Amino acid sequence: MRKRVICFVKFSRFSGTNAHVEEQLRRNFPDAELDVIDLRRFFTFQSASFLRTLPTITAQLCVKLLRAPPPADTLRDSAVHHLLRMPAIFDGLSRYAIARILRRRAETVFTIQTMSLWNCAVEGIAHFVYTDSAMLTNLYYRNFPFESLPSAAWLARERKLYSDACRIFVMSAHVRRSLLDLYGCDERKVKKILVGANLMSVPTAPKPGGLANKTILFVGVEWKRKGGPELVEAFRRLPERHQDARLIILGVAPDVRVPRCEIVGPVPADRVPDYYRQAAIFCMPTHIEPFGIVFVEAMLHGVAVAAPRLGAMQDYIEDRVAGVLFDPDNVDDIASALCYLLDNPRNRQEIAVRGFHAVHGNYDWDAVGRRLRAEIDPCLPRE
Numbered sequence: 001m002r003k004r005v006i007c008f009v010k011f012s013r014f015s016g017t018n019a020h021v022e023e024q025l026r027r028n029f030p031d032a033e034l035d036v037i038d039l040r041r042f043f044t045f046q047s048a049s050f051l052r053t054l055p056t057i058t059a060q061l062c063v064k065l066l067r068a069p070p071p072a073d074t075l076r077d078s079a080v081h082h083l084l085r086m087p088a089i090f091d092g093l094s095r096y097a098i099a100r101i102l103r104r105r106a107e108t109v110f111t112i113q114t115m116s117l118w119n120c121a122v123e124g125i126a127h128f129v130y131t132d133s134a135m136l137t138n139l140y141y142r143n144f145p146f147e148s149l150p151s152a153a154w155l156a157r158e159r160k161l162y163s164d165a166c167r168i169f170v171m172s173a174h175v176r177r178s179l180l181d182l183y184g185c186d187e188r189k190v191k192k193i194l195v196g197a198n199l200m201s202v203p204t205a206p207k208p209g210g211l212a213n214k215t216i217l218f219v220g221v222e223w224k225r226k227g228g229p230e231l232v233e234a235f236r237r238l239p240e241r242h243q244d245a246r247l248i249i250l251g252v253a254p255d256v257r258v259p260r261c262e263i264v265g266p267v268p269a270d271r272v273p274d275y276y277r278q279a280a281i282f283c284m285p286t287h288i289e290p291f292g293i294v295f296v297e298a299m300l301h302g303v304a305v306a307a308p309r310l311g312a313m314q315d316y317i318e319d320r321v322a323g324v325l326f327d328p329d330n331v332d333d334i335a336s337a338l339c340y341l342l343d344n345p346r347n348r349q350e351i352a353v354r355g356f357h358a359v360h361g362n363y364d365w366d367a368v369g370r371r372l373r374a375e376i377d378p379c380l381p382r383e
Contacts, residue, residue, distance in 0.1 A: 004032040005104050009097045009113040009120045011039045015293070016198040018114055021130065024369030025112070032109060035100075039118065042096045057088050084117050085135075085150035090157045093118035101125070109380060110166075119157060121164035126379050129161065130169040130372075132195070133290035137178040141288045141310065143329065159183055166379040169372065171195040171291045172312030191375050196365030197297045200270055206302035206356035208349040209280030214245040214342055217279035217303065219272065219294050220286070221251045227285030227308070227328055232256055234285070234334035242342050250275050276301035280348065281341050285328045289313070296363045299323070299355035304348045306337040322358040323351060 008025055010018040026034055083089060097120035101111055110126040116134060121127040135158055138144045149155075162168055162183055168190045170176050176192050179185040209215065216235065220226035228249070235247045236258060246260045250272065253265035264275070276282070282298035283306040291312045295305050299322070307313045308328035317323035326337040341348045361367065 003107045004109050005035050005107040006032045007035045007037060007101045007104070007108055007111040007120075009037045009039065009101075009111065009118075011093075011115055011117065014114050017132075017195065020196055020198070020365045020368075021112075021114055024365060024372060027366075028369045028373040033107075035104060035108075037097055037100045037120075039093050039097060042093055057083065057086050081148075085154055087151060087153045087157060090118055090154055094120055098122055110376065112376075116158055116161055119161040119164060121161070126166045126376075126381075127164060128167050128169065128376060128379075129165045130193075131175070132171045133175055134158065134162075134178050134183065136182040137175050137290075138288065139182065140174060140178065143287055162189075165189065167191055167375055169193045169375065172315050174311055174314070175290075191371075193368055193371040193375065194363055195291060195293060196368050197293060197300055197359075197363055198269075199273070199297055199300065201273075202360075202364070203300050203302065203356075206353045207277075208302045208304070208352035209278075211345040211349070213280035213345075214242065215279045216245060216247045216281045216283055216338065217250065217275055217298070218248070218284055219250045219275070219282070219298075220284055221266070223252045223254045225287060227287055227334075228252070228254060228256075230285045230328065230331050230334055231283055232258055232261070233331045234283075234338060235261065237331065237335045238338065238342070242339065245338075245342060248275060248279065272297075273301060276303055279303050280345075281306060281338065283307075283334070283338060285326070285334050287328055293363075295323075296359045299352075299359045300363075302352045302356055304341050304352040305355060306334070306341060316358050316363070317355070318358070321351070322355040 006025060006029055008022060022036060097118060101108060101120060101122050108125050110128060111120055112128040112130065113120055114130050116129060116131045135150060135155060162179065162185050168179060168185065170190060170192055171194055173192060176190050179190045180187055218228060218231055238245055248262045248264060250264045251266055253263050256263060276298060282303045284294060285308055289311045295307050295313055298305050305317065305323040307317050307323055307325055309325040317325060319325040324337040324340055326333040
């Protein structure tokens with residue numbers, strides 16, 4: 001029997017997703033060897049392909065940043081964002097991945113990539129894409145800056161990626177809708193397989209905070225995009241009866257000076273559950289969110305969530321049932337959602353329990369792995 005190889009093409013960690021996808025591919029396709037191709041290596045100066053594109057992309061990047069200068073504290077992230085959305089980089093990443101795949105073409109049964117920032121489809125080999133968002137999905141967000149969209153040339157490459165794929169796996173319904181409505185993808189190709197929580201240990205039962213617990217938790221590494229300033233202002237506006245409430249900010253250390261607000265900053269992943277266990281309410285008024293796995297993680301810890309009414313959060317949070325939804329651009333609405341949970345501690349506990357059951361077992365990496373296998377198998381040639 002000939003050797004069977006699966007080529008898994010990724011870029012760095014992808015917020016921890018890539019490690020889980022790799023584990024599930026190994027577990028669900030045990031008869032195949034997994035060849036993992038990390039496209040970070042494209043950017044090493046040993047890459048002749050990268051060196052050839054360096055003058056062009058440097059000039060284009062400077063123009064982008066000068067046209068719309070980002071704040072100094074986000075300059076690096078903005079530069080990386082624009083860099084990965086340049087046609088020259090899309091093409092360079094694609095060529096680099098395809099060259100690696102072609103080395104083992106005769107043995108390769110399928111290729112799969114996470115994210116949509118390159119296209120490593122090879123004719124004659126089934127190709128799959130697993131992504132949390134598509135570029136035009138951002139048009140669903142009210143305050144998305146249109147100047148952040150990449151060029152028409154880049155968007156054409158992304159569109160071809162979806163056309164070339166046998167299946168496109170997405171994490172949420174709104175991304176699936178964008179692929180159907182904005183890209184014209186065949187609905188039979190676009191499959192919602194969800195995503196798993198990035199927890200070292202998933203709780204087996206909900207343990208809501210006590211009735212007297214008034215601790216509100218924020219977890220995020222991008223303070224402004226995740227709505228941190230709006231949360232602080234909503235916290236300030238809590239009425240007198242909730243002046244004993246407490247806010248914990250985890251993952252980032254902004255310059256915030258508000259009574260009863262604890263700035264923890266970044267902590268190791270294995271310490272994050274300690275803070276979920278302290279909290280009664282989780283709130284992150286994010287403005288743009290590909291998925292929002294942190295809400296799922298909070299719900300799995302029995303924390304009642306207050307979440308923005310947008311994106312994937314509407315897949316698993318039914319308002320006043322499994323959480324409380326609000327308008328992320330309306331500070332008074334955020335404060336109102338927090339007040340509802342603080343004013344109604346028994347309801348809050350019931351919401352926390354229902355929230356746990358809404359996500360437990362569905363947003364689980366083993367379940368995602370089984371869905372991957374079930375969707376991929378029918379696309380492969382019979383031996």
